[in-house]
Amino acid sequence: MDRIQAMTVFAEVAKLGSFVSAAEQLSMSAPAVTRAIAMLETQLNTRLFHRTTRRIRLTEAGQQYLSDVKRILADIAQSEAAIAGVQLLPKGTLRVTAPVLFGELYVTPIIVDFLRDFPEVNVHGYMNDNVVDLIDTNIDVAIRISKPKDSGLYASSVGHVQKVTVASPDYLAHAPKLTTPEDLKQHTLLYPSDFTEPPVWNFKRNGKTVAIRLQPRFECNQNRSTIRAAKAGLGITRLMSYQVADAIESGELVNVLEEYNDIKLPIQVISLEGRQNLEKVKKFVHYVKNALAKDTYLNP
Template sequence: MDRIQAMSVFAEAAKLGSFVSAAEQLSMSAPAVTRAIATLEAQLNTRLFHRTTRRIRLTEAGIQYLNDVQRILADIAQSEAAIAGVQLLPKGTLSVTAPVLFGELYITPIIAQFLRDFPEVNVHGYMYDNIVDLLDTKIDVAIRISKPKDSGLYATTVGYVRKVTVASPDYLANAPNLKTPEDLKHHTLLYPSDFKEPPVWNFKRNGKTVAIRLQPRFECNQNRSTISAAKSGLGITRLMSYQVADAIEKGELVSVLDEFNDEKLPIQVVSLEGRHNLEKVKKFVEYVKSALAKDVYLNS
């Protein structure tokens, strides 16, 4: 088996998370797949997969090598298509994950347009507020609102958001003074929560973090419910700027303590393969970047 074929076997095994599944997909025997991976590991003098009796998982070296392999295979496919006069178009199933409310407001419309433009693509959408492991879940693209933490992933920044503190005009008209973060202890607080950590809001003063421990009157694991409670005049909440941008524009909520806002967080489109993605991934990243670049609330 030549090196390129072995790379294809490796990429398929990494994608499916199983030597047996890769063998079935490639119409090979399971021992042949195992031998191909073993040969690659011997040539590279490193282990590409952690193996157990039930599953396989890429090693750190395997993740890095997968990025290179995907790039090489994509380049070969594009070169062959160019010689044949064929334009590669996205096709197959694309799996995308995003935070729940961000996914509803921004990513779902992008997915809809993507599906209209590329009829040979299907999309599986997973909206979660927690970070999803792309390898474990076999997800192609993740939209994350945070600083990058995994150097084994490829990420491109498509915008910025920050936490903002808001309340309704009616609440503020009848509430105690609110000039510093410490004044929050005199107010009714609404806390969007996963109930896993103590309620704390972080602010910035003179470049230093000011952590305010809270005693919320209302805690809820759904951001929409917290926003609704704030708009009704119940109290003050703190959420991502994009989550309350529409309510601020309509005058339903007012931003307060702006001079104490913490630093911006990047909105990133994250994938495994790197700059020469599979065509469906590369094209979807382009769609997300183009659409979000036009939104003033994500680039101010």
């Protein structure tokens, strides 16, 4: 018996809570079902079920393995259907990652629409500013603000953003002049930081990078806190354009030093080669592209 068939047996036993019932459902003998589970347990070197004379139940390892098995079997079914040209509705678990604030502002509304339209899909959202490995974390789709560095990734651009320097009108009304990046040394600075690198802001002048070393008055590892401090008139900060788009549009923050803005960064929707043809992945990527392409701030 191959691994995939054994996984199918395992999933059925877990679903029905009985070796005998699983055997009947799969048109197999009870001993064959027992052998399939024993084979998996040997290969995994762990027990998948607690067995008593009256009932069986999953071990902790079995519960974790069942989640992976369901995803693998669903992916195989979707992949085979796609190759055969059969149109299936997306189903199963979709794992999505995106930067924290971008995920909250842009990706979560897309997930909500996707879940409404496809009731057989569950979504696990991982909002994280650190780049996660798609293979190690079983991520299906990643939205990243950078170009992919791994040739094994399938990516397409859905917009772009860039770093912008902002402050409140109240702060600027009483602050020293601000016409060049060097003038920042005379200002109160608010620095979004993970505290792992020296505080530096990079600007572009005549095609060259100008690095300004900072002495921030306020450093914080949460962008929302830095934005709130800037809105309150405490000082100047520098963030991704999408993070302060609403505040700039409302007039709470003003874009300064625009002529020195850094290069634009692409927003990429990324999946592993081989997974991009799964129906749940194809459909979700389509939703992301369609939604973000309509956003005039990301695609001016």
